[in-house]
Amino acid sequence: MSDEIKNIQVTIDNITIDVAPGTTILNAARQIGGDVTPPAMCYYSKLEGSGGKCRTCLVEVAAGSTADPRPMPKLVASCRTTVMDGMVVKNMTSEKVPDARAGVVEFLLLNHPLDCPICDQAGECHLQDLGYDHGKEGTRYQFARRTFKKEDIGPYIQLHMTRCILCYRCTYVADQITNKRVHGVVDRGDHAAISTYISKAIDNDFSGNMIDVCPVGALTDKTFRFKNRVWFTKPVDAHRNCTTPGCCGKATLWLRGEEVFRVTARKDEWGEVQSYDGKTGWICNTCRFETKKTESWTIEGVTAISRHSVIGANKYKTLVTPNETVKKVMKGVEPKLLMDIHSVSGVNNPNIHLSDINGPAHSGDFKK
Amino acid sequence: MQALTSKAKQVSRKPMSFTERMYLPAIFKGMMITFSHIFKKKPTINYPEKQRPFSPVFRGMQILNRDEEGRENCTACGLCAVACPAEAITMEAAERQPGEENLYREEKYAAKYEINMLRCIFCGLCEEACPKDAIYLSETFAPADYQRKQFVYAKNELLIPHPKENPEAYKKALGNRSNKSTVN
Numbered sequence: 001m002s003d004e005i006k007n008i009q010v011t012i013d014n015i016t017i018d019v020a021p022g023t024t025i026l027n028a029a030r031q032i033g034g035d036v037t038p039p040a041m042c043y044y045s046k047l048e049g050s051g052g053k054c055r056t057c058l059v060e061v062a063a064g065s066t067a068d069p070r071p072m073p074k075l076v077a078s079c080r081t082t083v084m085d086g087m088v089v090k091n092m093t094s095e096k097v098p099d100a101r102a103g104v105v106e107f108l109l110l111n112h113p114l115d116c117p118i119c120d121q122a123g124e125c126h127l128q129d130l131g132y133d134h135g136k137e138g139t140r141y142q143f144a145r146r147t148f149k150k151e152d153i154g155p156y157i158q159l160h161m162t163r164c165i166l167c168y169r170c171t172y173v174a175d176q177i178t179n180k181r182v183h184g185v186v187d188r189g190d191h192a193a194i195s196t197y198i199s200k201a202i203d204n205d206f207s208g209n210m211i212d213v214c215p216v217g218a219l220t221d222k223t224f225r226f227k228n229r230v231w232f233t234k235p236v237d238a239h240r241n242c243t244t245p246g247c248c249g250k251a252t253l254w255l256r257g258e259e260v261f262r263v264t265a266r267k268d269e270w271g272e273v274q275s276y277d278g279k280t281g282w283i284c285n286t287c288r289f290e291t292k293k294t295e296s297w298t299i300e301g302v303t304a305i306s307r308h309s310v311i312g313a314n315k316y317k318t319l320v321t322p323n324e325t326v327k328k329v330m331k332g333v334e335p336k337l338l339m340d341i342h343s344v345s346g347v348n349n350p351n352i353h354l355s356d357i358n359g360p361a362h363s364g365d366f367k368k
Numbered sequence: 369m370q371a372l373t374s375k376a377k378q379v380s381r382k383p384m385s386f387t388e389r390m391y392l393p394a395i396f397k398g399m400m401i402t403f404s405h406i407f408k409k410k411p412t413i414n415y416p417e418k419q420r421p422f423s424p425v426f427r428g429m430q431i432l433n434r435d436e437e438g439r440e441n442c443t444a445c446g447l448c449a450v451a452c453p454a455e456a457i458t459m460e461a462a463e464r465q466p467g468e469e470n471l472y473r474e475e476k477y478a479a480k481y482e483i484n485m486l487r488c489i490f491c492g493l494c495e496e497a498c499p500k501d502a503i504y505l506s507e508t509f510a511p512a513d514y515q516r517k518q519f520v521y522a523k524n525e526l527l528i529p530h531p532k533e534n535p536e537a538y539k540k541a542l543g544n545r546s547n548k549s550t551v552n
Contacts, residue, residue: 115474116445116499117443117445117447117474117499117500118443118445118474118475118476122445225463226444226461226462226463226476227461228446228460228461229445229446229450231446231450232446232449232450310450313450314450314455338516339516339517341520343517344516344517344520345458345482345520346480346482346522347458347459347460347480347481347482348458348460354460359463360461360462360463360476361460361461361462361463361479362462362463362465363462363465363468363479365462365479366460366462366479366480
């Protein structure tokens with residue numbers, strides 16, 4: 001090829017890598033992987049135009065390029081800065097970056113409520129991870145936090161504007177993968193809020209993907225609301241033949257026993273929806289909200305969960321149930337149980353199927 | 369044969385003397401020791417009537433706390449259950465409905481909350497994990513019973529008495545450590 005694209009060399013945290021021209025620093029760092037990668041709250045590789053809003057991915061550029069090796073005067077947002085040949089980037093090795101990032105986390109948490117014990121996103125929340133990894137203990141903010149009323153966006157999605165960090169990812173989802181966007185950011189500054197125009201319901205086939213891209217608990221699945229904590233459910237990979245055009249039918253089921261409590265798209269190591277053969281694996285609302293029976297799915301196996309995640313706590317890593325050997329050894333005599341836990345315990349009552357309740361459980365649901 | 373230790377003692381096969389054969393002096397000597405104990409300080413107490421004070425770090429049965437208005441503190445966040453090394457705690461959450469604000473402090477609450485005292489090892493990690501000041505290990509034992517099913521404690525058995533409806537029982541449930549807990 002005559003016009004062969006020449007790869008350019010960039011050094012991030014003393015690791016040199018060849019990348020295609022036009023790659024952003026963040027994506028170059030993701031190609032290296034590991035601790036070198038800056039965190040990102042608003043940038044989403046699958047959504048065109050996202051990024052540049054939250055400033056968590058700030059990095060220090062120690063040398064601009066081979067042609068002009070002067071350092072950049074200020075920290076730059078790595079999701080929006082493209083690499084140059086011979087660029088030297090400092091992320092974790094920089095002295096300025098951890099301090100700047102702690103400041104960004106503090107700003108993001110200014111108005112974010114500390115209601116993690118209630119929030120359904122806790123355990124898989126990017127802001128929670130960011131706060132633990134890069135934030136400082138305690139807050140210096142002394143004023144009343146910005147609060148909004150809870151809002152129903154369509155029949156399946158609950159919006160807690162109070163928790164929103166205004167990353168704009170959900171609006172990009174609506175613009176790029178659904179037919180019509182009916183929600184957006186209204187008002188400005190401190191009053192800026194995600195909303196639908198006069199609370200118009202979102203009834204789009206792919207609106208549920210907003211939940212998956214939301215880095216915090218601002219957009220949550222109403223069918224999963226308060227059903228269980230994320231870390232008590234068991235994620236398994238499953239697929240079904242979905243007839244909705246554009247739906248990949250590959251999903252993660254979040255099980256409690258045999259019950260499907262929640263269906264989400266499969267996530268990759270950066271917390272983004274996985275791609276299959278170059279196509280992003282968005283799933284439709286039928287798969288996500290209306291297919292809550294294990295029979296409708298073909299289960300492939302247990303989802304791989306990071307060792308450091310609370311979601312992997314106290315779980316068997318396989319789907320194989322161990323064989324009961326007592327009956328075999330005792331020549332067909334069943335073991336005598338001293339106590340059937342369901343006769344005593346009210347929790348996990350086999351007659352109450354929480355997955356059948358469309359929305360959070362209420363006091364009346366347990367009185368059956 | 370060489371002895372294994374220097375403490376080895378040869379058994380005396382010497383025939384007993386007359387006084388030794390009478391046994392009475394030896395019995396008298398033994399009874400003296402027995403009688404002398406009557407005048408010594410008793411190391412035991414009569415348990416149900418008298419009780420020893422608990423150590424300030426004693427960890428007994430769990431209690432679910434209420435706030436000063438009597439609303440349940442627990443919001444079913446599940447941190448106690450995930451922290452529990454014995455997996456003794458189970459719960460199911462529900463959403464608070466309008467009209468239930470006087471019962472539950474937060475918009476989500478534990479509709480069911482159970483601790484299996486047969487599994488509990490009283491380590492106190494649930495108390496440490498709780499972000500809502502909702503669970504404490506009290507100064508009471510889990511009482512003994514003949515049946516296993518009595519040891520699965522449901523929410524109504526774990527909850528502290530209502531501070532307004534039943535202030536005496538509430539004060540009693542707070543125990544001797546309540547003075548210290550008001551400091552922080």
